[in-house]
Amino acid sequence: MDAYSFLLQGLVTASDPMMLFYALIGVTLGTAVGVLPGIGPALTVALLLPVTYRLDPAGSLIMFAGIYYGGMYGGSTTSILLNTPGESASIITALEGNKMARKGRGGPALATAAIGSFIAGLIATLLLAFLAPWIVKIALVFGPREYFALMVLAFVTVSAAFGDSALRGLTSLFLGLALACIGIDQLTGQARLSFGVPDLLDGIEVTTMAVAMFAVGEALYIAGQGMQHDDQVTAVKGSVWMNRLDWMRSWKPWLRGTAIGFPIGAMPAGGAEIGTFLSYAAEKKLTRHPEEFGEGAIEGVAGPEAANNASAAGTLVPLLTLGLPTSATAAIMLAGFQQFGLQPGPLLFATNPTLVWGLIASLLIANAMLLVLNLPLIGLWVKLLTIPRHWLYAGILLFATLGTIGANPSSFELGMLLAFGVLGYVMRLFGYPIAPIVVGLILGPMAEQQLRRALSISQGDWTTLVQSPIAAVLLGLAALAFIVPLIMRARGKGEMLSQMAGDED
Amino acid sequence: MRPATQNRKRSRDTAALFIAAGLVVLGLVIIWDSARLADLGGYSGLGPASMPRVVGFCLILLALWTATAALRGEFPERPPQQAAPVLWIVAGLAAQMLLLHAAGFSIATGILFAFTARGFGKRNLAMTIPIGIVLSFAVWCVFSQLLMLHLPAGPVEQLIFPRG
Amino acid sequence: MKTFILASLFAGAMALPAAADYTIIAPANPGGGWDQTARAMQTVMQEEGISPSAQVQNVPGAGGTIGLAQFASQNRGNPDALIVGGYVMVGAILTNNSPVTLQDVTPIARLTGEYEAIVVPAASPIQSIEDLIEQLKADPGSVSWAGGSAGGADHIAVGLIAKATEVDPTTINYIAYSGGGEALAAILGNQVTAGISSLGEFEAQIEAGTLRLLATSAPEPIEGVDAPTLKEAGLDVVLENWRMVAAAPDLTDEQKAKVSADIEAMVTSDSWQKQLSDKGWADTYLAGEEFDAQLESDITATDAVLRDIGLIK
Numbered sequence: 017m018d019a020y021s022f023l024l025q026g027l028v029t030a031s032d033p034m035m036l037f038y039a040l041i042g043v044t045l046g047t048a049v050g051v052l053p054g055i056g057p058a059l060t061v062a063l064l065l066p067v068t069y070r071l072d073p074a075g076s077l078i079m080f081a082g083i084y085y086g087g088m089y090g091g092s093t094t095s096i097l098l099n100t101p102g103e104s105a106s107i108i109t110a111l112e113g114n115k116m117a118r119k120g121r122g123g124p125a126l127a128t129a130a131i132g133s134f135i136a137g138l139i140a141t142l143l144l145a146f147l148a149p150w151i152v153k154i155a156l157v158f159g160p161r162e163y164f165a166l167m168v169l170a171f172v173t174v175s176a177a178f179g180d181s182a183l184r185g186l187t188s189l190f191l192g193l194a195l196a197c198i199g200i201d202q203l204t205g206q207a208r209l210s211f212g213v214p215d216l217l218d219g220i221e222v223t224t225m226a227v228a229m230f231a232v233g234e235a236l237y238i239a240g241q242g243m244q245h246d247d248q249v250t251a252v253k254g255s256v257w258m259n260r261l262d263w264m265r266s267w268k269p270w271l272r273g274t275a276i277g278f279p280i281g282a283m284p285a286g287g288a289e290i291g292t293f294l295s296y297a298a299e300k301k302l303t304r305h306p307e308e309f310g311e312g313a314i315e316g317v318a319g320p321e322a323a324n325n326a327s328a329a330g331t332l333v334p335l336l337t338l339g340l341p342t343s344a345t346a347a348i349m350l351a352g353f354q355q356f357g358l359q360p361g362p363l364l365f366a367t368n369p370t371l372v373w374g375l376i377a378s379l380l381i382a383n384a385m386l387l388v389l390n391l392p393l394i395g396l397w398v399k400l401l402t403i404p405r406h407w408l409y410a411g412i413l414l415f416a417t418l419g420t421i422g423a424n425p426s427s428f429e430l431g432m433l434l435a436f437g438v439l440g441y442v443m444r445l446f447g448y449p450i451a452p453i454v455v456g457l458i459l460g461p462m463a464e465q466q467l468r469r470a471l472s473i474s475q476g477d478w479t480t481l482v483q484s485p486i487a488a489v490l491l492g493l494a495a496l497a498f499i500v501p502l503i504m505r506a507r508g509k510g511e512m513l514s515q516m517a518g519d520e521d
Numbered sequence: 522m523r524p525a526t527q528n529r530k531r532s533r534d535t536a537a538l539f540i541a542a543g544l545v546v547l548g549l550v551i552i553w554d555s556a557r558l559a560d561l562g563g564y565s566g567l568g569p570a571s572m573p574r575v576v577g578f579c580l581i582l583l584a585l586w587t588a589t590a591a592l593r594g595e596f597p598e599r600p601p602q603q604a605a606p607v608l609w610i611v612a613g614l615a616a617q618m619l620l621l622h623a624a625g626f627s628i629a630t631g632i633l634f635a636f637t638a639r640g641f642g643k644r645n646l647a648m649t650i651p652i653g654i655v656l657s658f659a660v661w662c663v664f665s666q667l668l669m670l671h672l673p674a675g676p677v678e679q680l681i682f683p684r685g
Numbered sequence: 686m687k688t689f690i691l692a693s694l695f696a697g698a699m700a701l702p703a704a705a706d707y708t709i710i711a712p713a714n715p716g717g718g719w720d721q722t723a724r725a726m727q728t729v730m731q732e733e734g735i736s737p738s739a740q741v742q743n744v745p746g747a748g749g750t751i752g753l754a755q756f757a758s759q760n761r762g763n764p765d766a767l768i769v770g771g772y773v774m775v776g777a778i779l780t781n782n783s784p785v786t787l788q789d790v791t792p793i794a795r796l797t798g799e800y801e802a803i804v805v806p807a808a809s810p811i812q813s814i815e816d817l818i819e820q821l822k823a824d825p826g827s828v829s830w831a832g833g834s835a836g837g838a839d840h841i842a843v844g845l846i847a848k849a850t851e852v853d854p855t856t857i858n859y860i861a862y863s864g865g866g867e868a869l870a871a872i873l874g875n876q877v878t879a880g881i882s883s884l885g886e887f888e889a890q891i892e893a894g895t896l897r898l899l900a901t902s903a904p905e906p907i908e909g910v911d912a913p914t915l916k917e918a919g920l921d922v923v924l925e926n927w928r929m930v931a932a933a934p935d936l937t938d939e940q941k942a943k944v945s946a947d948i949e950a951m952v953t954s955d956s957w958q959k960q961l962s963d964k965g966w967a968d969t970y971l972a973g974e975e976f977d978a979q980l981e982s983d984i985t986a987t988d989a990v991l992r993d994i995g996l997i998k
Contacts, residue, residue: 048663049664049670052664155870156870156873156874157874158874159871159874159876160860160871160876183583183586183587183590186583187544187583187587190576190579190580190583191547191580193572193576193579194547194551194573194576194577194580197551197572197573197576199747200747200748200781201558201569201835202834202835202861202863203569203835203860203861204559204568204569204835204861204996205777205780205781205834205835205836205861205996206558206559206569207781208554208555208558208569208573209550209551209554209573211554214747214750214751214754214783214784215746215751217746217747217750217751217781218745218746218747218751232610232614235610235637235640236607236610236611238641239606239607239609239610239637239640239641240602240603240604240606240607241600241601241602241603242603242606334870405641405642406637406638406640406641406642406643407638407643409637409638409640409641410633410634410635410637410638410641410643410649410653411634411656413610413613413614413633413634413637414630414633414634414653414656414657414660415660417614417617417630417633418630418660418664418672421621421626421672421673422664422670422671422672424743424744424745425621425671425672425673425742426755427618427619427621427622430614430617430618430621431618433614434611434614434615434618437611437614438611441607445599445600445602446536446537446540446596446597446599447596447597447599460572464572467567468565468567469565469860470565471564471565471566471567472563472564472565472829472858472860473829473858473860473876473877475564475826475827475858476564476565476566559995563858563859564826564858671740671742
């Protein structure tokens, strides 16, 4: 049998009504746990995996796929509506998505996230099905120096997208990098900046920080403005559905997000966040409506959401072709596969075609089920915003802390939530952008470790960083992204850019 | 949480000067801490202390830049802020943190809920605290009993689920 | 909303809480070896009725020392609390100078273990462990080793190998990776000279011919594994990366006996054996005084080698 007939057979099995029902339950459960801020798809799947043990392999697989997609989509919903990112890969979604929701465009934001996720998931799953063996060869070429170059590119492009003041953007970024130093140094096991506090040894949890910065910081800021800002949030303005213009502005970002997210997800040390960062930076660069960025641009939701989902499917490439669990979620999935006696590895496609294609078919069905479940619910979700403000924010903080407690029931973690919430409030008050500090916390350790690994392998020879063609090209792109705006500003051509550089000059 | 005090055209931004001072302190702490680390750079030449030193140094530079901007009054206008609502929410979060293990999820989170609502203008705590506790308990039931999340139990939870 | 209620009922029906039960702490993130061990224990205890609704809780961080510290302080005298741990924890306690050690809990039994394997990419010119050792002796820096976290079992094994070959252990070029997947990718991608990790991590790749197995750290040749042990290659290095279960501190003798009996019942059950074979884990169950003695000798040996590598002073 060839790939097509295996896939078809898998799809036929998965479209049995009972299977569809399992998919529905999986998606619902996954969404229910995944909406909790701080609880990403990995923990969602880990928590709910035992539920799937009680079904036969086919049903278990499809429910599992549903939980996985549900857990991922759940994070985006809260990002958009409540400005509380459920996981690090939906932080970028909160930037534009929540601005849209506040202007009564929560419906289109949720819709473009759902449809974008669906399309990206669909394309990426098909790419996974038919191109995985080739893609993984390319992904393996990425060593420490190539990753370091990729991080540098991400830093440069993302920083260009940060707010209106170079001083405040950089300060925020470096605060993030400083926080990133806290904890045990991966490469030598030395504890940095933990001052003997055991809870600090593992560093700052990105999701705790993101939830605190976005949800708590903002609740404090809004509350501090007192009663005069009552009308800031408009629940629904215009249609809850995407209009023609929204579609026109969304489809390209969906495709671009997929193109960015999938290969980065397939790289063993890529990480879904980087795909969302790069996608956001790309959309900001390419948009015809630059003035809307930061104020609720639909491209800024469509692209990163597509990138997030595509990268999730990308993670399956090394998992299914090499047996490499390259993310926490993939590691859980590996554990999930083992209950069927399935050992992912280079021979998996050859030795276990039925299960592999069954999984791929299940992913396709679960992806579609997610769309079916969520599109009609959008109307209901946006009604959340019509809840009176005092109940709404009380509820947001309830759920924000619930997620933190659920992930790690310690008072210390709640203390961090409070401390970073206050920091987020002060930063908002003084006009510091919030995203760079989170980006610094995520990218800082990755860049540092990859650089040190690259230099260890080359025994201290810095030229190694440009000796590989891929690394050299990526660093070249980063240099261009850094220098070109400077030149354009010097020539006085880029009005928009010099405006971005802010009020320092 | 400084209440904003600017309704005059200022040439100097004192609050922003405090930020600059904070950044200097933070940079120095990071550099001081890195001095304690063993030099285990090995073959890379970059040890665990290298990155903190760079970051600490940059923070001090940014502090100088911030101080210059503050002296020239270049920070944007801050929206007027009221301290009381902010303090209510901070108090709610602190209460939840302190009560979580002693009183369980529902009571601790119920208080957070009520205090937050208070911060947003719903003053009647006698009404909002019970509402918060009931709501938190419902949430606790769903996530802890049905979705198998590990949430701390207290008297309320143990009353209904004795072995919770 | 109707679907949600339905689904909740469905999930609820499948997860009804029952009698008082064990809570198993996995001091690591979901997905890792300790988490999988804890969840395997949970499944078996539920299936065998030893603990019908055993729970697993993840307390990740710092090689398990954060979970260990929390466990020891919150469960004093609690006979229903268990924690999973292992050899990596021994090293982590020493490198992190952790205030809570394995002396502060009640170790019950070793459950399973894996031996270390040394591999090179298929394309590597290195054909045998002797080739690798030759290169290591000639220029230790030119041999980059990809493995797990600093101070963990993999790192310790490399330190022991260096010592056994009379190479200064501080000169090894060890590249630590946080997850097994990442290290494996670096080896497969030919980014490093050699890789070291648990044999199970590499097995599928060795079978597929993408990695070449040079040696294992087992005391005796392993059946079905086509490579010498380090001992056979003339290096006095034996290392087992074991996993264990421990109970709370300050248990009475009866309580400890009850926990030990429950664990023994779990280990001897068919479903535990099935879990082990599904996951490819070896049954290295060891309890009582023998386990205590082994633990002690491991701690002493680990302390010595970590000092040699320079990770503790």
